[in-house]
Amino acid sequence: MNGYLPEMDQMTLNKLNGALISNCLSKNQFLMDINFQSELKEMLVCAAEEAKDKKEFFSRVSDEIGKKMSQEENEKCEQPDNSLKADQALANFIKIKNDAESLEQNMRTQIVLELVKTEIDYLKYLEIIQKYYVKPLKACFESGNKIIISQSVLNMLFTEINSLYQISKEMVSDFNDRIHNWNFSCCIADIMVKFTKNSDLIINYANNSDSIITTLDKLISTNPQFREFLIPIDNTNLTNMMRLQELMSLPWLRIKEYISIMASLQLHTPKEHQDQAYIMKVLNKLREIYLYVKQLQERVEKKYRMQQIQKMVLGSPDLLKPGRYLIKEQKAVMLNRVTMKFSNEIACFLFNDGFLIAIKIYQNFPFIKHSEEAFIHMELIDSFYNFEVNDMADTKRYSHVIMVKAKNYGEYFISFDSIEEKINFYNLLTTTRSLALR
Numbered sequence: 001m002n003g004y005l006p007e008m009d010q011m012t013l014n015k016l017n018g019a020l021i022s023n024c025l026s027k028n029q030f031l032m033d034i035n036f037q038s039e040l041k042e043m044l045v046c047a048a049e050e051a052k053d054k055k056e057f058f059s060r061v062s063d064e065i066g067k068k069m070s071q072e073e074n075e076k077c078e079q080p081d082n083s084l085k086a087d088q089a090l091a092n093f094i095k096i097k098n099d100a101e102s103l104e105q106n107m108r109t110q111i112v113l114e115l116v117k118t119e120i121d122y123l124k125y126l127e128i129i130q131k132y133y134v135k136p137l138k139a140c141f142e143s144g145n146k147i148i149i150s151q152s153v154l155n156m157l158f159t160e161i162n163s164l165y166q167i168s169k170e171m172v173s174d175f176n177d178r179i180h181n182w183n184f185s186c187c188i189a190d191i192m193v194k195f196t197k198n199s200d201l202i203i204n205y206a207n208n209s210d211s212i213i214t215t216l217d218k219l220i221s222t223n224p225q226f227r228e229f230l231i232p233i234d235n236t237n238l239t240n241m242m243r244l245q246e247l248m249s250l251p252w253l254r255i256k257e258y259i260s261i262m263a264s265l266q267l268h269t270p271k272e273h274q275d276q277a278y279i280m281k282v283l284n285k286l287r288e289i290y291l292y293v294k295q296l297q298e299r300v301e302k303k304y305r306m307q308q309i310q311k312m313v314l315g316s317p318d319l320l321k322p323g324r325y326l327i328k329e330q331k332a333v334m335l336n337r338v339t340m341k342f343s344n345e346i347a348c349f350l351f352n353d354g355f356l357i358a359i360k361i362y363q364n365f366p367f368i369k370h371s372e373e374a375f376i377h378m379e380l381i382d383s384f385y386n387f388e389v390n391d392m393a394d395t396k397r398y399s400h401v402i403m404v405k406a407k408n409y410g411e412y413f414i415s416f417d418s419i420e421e422k423i424n425f426y427n428l429l430t431t432t433r434s435l436a437l438r
Contacts, residue, residue: 046060046064047064107268108269109184111268112265116172116175119168119172120172122168123165123168126165126168129158130162132239133233133244134154134158136229141154149219156208161205163201167195167201171194174191175191178191186275187274187275187278188265189281192262192282196282199288202255206252206292207296210300216248230243252297255290258282262286263283305325309326309349312375313376314375315377316356316358316377316380323352324352325352326350327432328425328428329347329349330347330350330416330421331345331347331360331417332345332417332421333414334346335401335415337410337413340397340413346359346360346378348414348425350425353382353384353436354380354384355384355429358377359375359376361373361376379410379412381404381409384433384437385407387433388403388405388406389405389426389429390402398413399419400415401415401422402414402425
């Protein structure tokens with residue numbers, strides 16, 4: 001559809017059609033005639049396809065209704081009580097049109113107010129970092145009486161967040177100036193363009209976020225003075241029951257909020273509005289930043305999961321190989337290679353470049369009924385070269401079994417609880433091996 005209303009606006013067309021028919025029929029302004037209702041629907045669809053803008057759309061529909069009403073009046077002049085007057089239909093249609101435009105303007109205004117309100121709330125959190133962390137630490141350093149952390153560490157932790165605070169402060173000021181004289185024709189996304197121009201700052205903060213959090217954790221564990229400094233501040237009413245690490249991660253949550261709000265603003269802003277160009281520009285840049293940050297987040301999560309496995313599997317060799325990450329963890333049973341009977345409960349850890357088998361044990365404690373799971377290292381196949389995996393046919397003695405074999409390693413017969421688990425893990429293992437050998 002090349003007209004004013006594209007396919008995505010079909011819902012709007014249906015609502016307008018239904019509202020017009022229902023309103024007019026309820027007031028006995030249209031004939032209770034199904035043919036007339038069908039013709040009215042066709043009027044709206046044709047106008048939507050042919051009109052180039054909103055004004056032309058409403059003009060076409062109004063003209064068509066006027067023609068139809070004149071025709072009805074001429075044909076049924078002998079029955080004036082059952083005919084529909086054109087001026088009444090046009091007046092009702094104009095009222096519906098004005099109501100629709102008023103609703104659209106109101107929705108856009110509400111979204112703009114939401115953007116401003118949430119930005120003010122976000123600025124308050126950044127001010128908490130400045131007021132209760134940055135300024136006191138800086139004052140301690142400058143006074144020389146009690147140096148908690150060095151100037152270099154202070155800069156490394158808070159340089160980017162200080163810049164983001166200044167940007168948010170300027171945006172709030174610009175927002176307040178704009179909404180003071182707000183009307184429907186005003187733009188708001190042009191202020192957001194200033195934020196996206198500082199994308200390099202946001203990217204740098206994302207790249208440094210891992211080292212910032214690691215440094216904070218290290219300071220808390222090794223620097224008693226820093227730990228004492230945080231105790232009366234973290235998780236108190238001063239910080240809205242948040243820790244410094246949580247406050248430092250708020251910029252990423254704000255990026256996601258920006259995207260959601262700007263997408264809603266785009267939906268409720270007319271296509272001919274000058275703000276549409278700014279909204280599109282801002283959304284494209286925000287999504288680009290969000291995808292980059294999401295990739296970094298996934299990388300950190302993979303690293304954290306590998307550290308967990310390293311601690312969890314007792315006696316395992318060094319698993320924290322650069323570029324290695326977990327693909328699948330699967331509980332299974334190891335079968336005796338001779339008798340093909342139950343041997344041990346195991347956990348299989350499939351990495352992108354290797355395969356770890358660990359024996360599952362239970363740790364019990366005196367006077368306590370509860371037991372905890374633990375894993376003992378059994379075998380780490382550190383390379384997929386000369387690696388074989390075979391699907392074993394089910395027999396009376398065993399079912400859902402695969403055989404894993406590699407050079408310089410033994411043969412391992414692994415049984416799964418169900419055929420679905422076996423197929424999924426077997427396919428994943430063969431696919432991972434193929435990708436690793438490319």
